[in-house]
Amino acid sequence: METVLSGIRSTGHLHLGNYFGALRNFVRIQDEYNCFFFIADLHSLTTHPHPDDFHASVKIILSEYLAAGLDPEKSAIYIQSDVPEICELYVLLNMLAYTGELERTVTFKEKVRQNPDNVNAGLLTYPVLMASDILVHRAQWVPVGKDQEQHLEMARVYARRFNGMYGEEVFPEPQNLVFKGGAMKVPGLDGSGKMGKSNGNGIYLYDDEKTITKKVMKAVTDSGPTEPDSPMPEVIANLFTLLKLVSTQDTVDYFTEKWNDCSIRYGDLKKQLAADICKMTLPIKEKIDAIYNDDAYLSKVVASGRERARASASATMKLVRKAVGFKAF
C-alpha cells in the first residue's frame, strides 16, 4: 500500500470549504492508502502563539477532524511535536537547503511583507520542516492545494538532493495527490466566490444552529430576477452551489424553478439552505463536543498515532543516519 500524508494547520476551525474540499476525500482514502494525518503544531510556532492557547487549538482541531471522519483505527493520526524524528531530519535537511532558494519562496516573501517585525529563521525554513514531515515517512503522495504546491516541489528537491549527495535512494519524490473530480470549490456567503476563514464568510462545522441561521440569512443577494430564465448572477449562483451540496435534488429543482419563473423569495431559499446545512453539520458538531470533552479517548488516539508515526519515522531515520555517515562507537 502506498503512503499518503497530510499536515493540518493547528489553528482555526473546519469550515464547509475544508469539509467538502479536502476532508471528505481524506475520509474516503483511508481504506486505499497507508495514511498519515498530523496536526502541524511546530509550524504554528512561527507566529508565537501564547502557551495557553497553543494546546487548546491543537485539541480543537484534532476533535474536529476526528468528528468529521478521520479514523484512528485506519490512519495514523498524530501531533507533529510528538515525533522527534521530524526535528532530527529537519536539522539534516537544513544542511541541504540553500538560503537563496528559501528566500525566494512565495509564502516566505508574503509573510515578510505582512509581518516585517517577525522574520524568524523558522519562517525561512518552514518548507524544510514541511519536507521533513513528508520525507520522514517516505510518503509518495501528499494532497495539497495551489498554495502549498511550491512547498511540495521543494520537498522533491530536498529528496533528490539528499539521494544524489549520499548516493542512495532513501527518499521517493512525493507527488501531489489530486482527487478524482478535483477538489470541490465551496463558495462563501459574501459573494466573494470562495469560503475561507480569512474573509470571515465561512460556516464552521462547530457553529450552532443559531449562528448558522444568522450567517445564512445575512448572505449577500441581489434584487431578484426580473425576466424569466435570466442568467444567475454569481452571488445567487453561490447560494445554489451550497444548496446542491447539502439539500436534496427536489429542493434544488424547486428553487431553480422559482428562479426561472421569477417567483423566488430569497428568504425562503435561505431558510431552507440554513435548515439543510444544520441537518448535515449539527450531528458532526455533537460529535466534536463529545470528543473534545473525552480526554481519555483523545489521549488514546494521540498515543496510538504517535506510536505508529514514530515506528515509521525511526525506520527512515536509520537509513538516513547510515547514509549521512553516523556510526556507533
Ligand code: TRP
Ligand atoms: N503547510 C501546510 C499548510 O499550511 C501544513 C503542512 C505542514 C503540511 N506540514 C505538511 C501539509 C506536510 C502537507 C504535508 O496547510
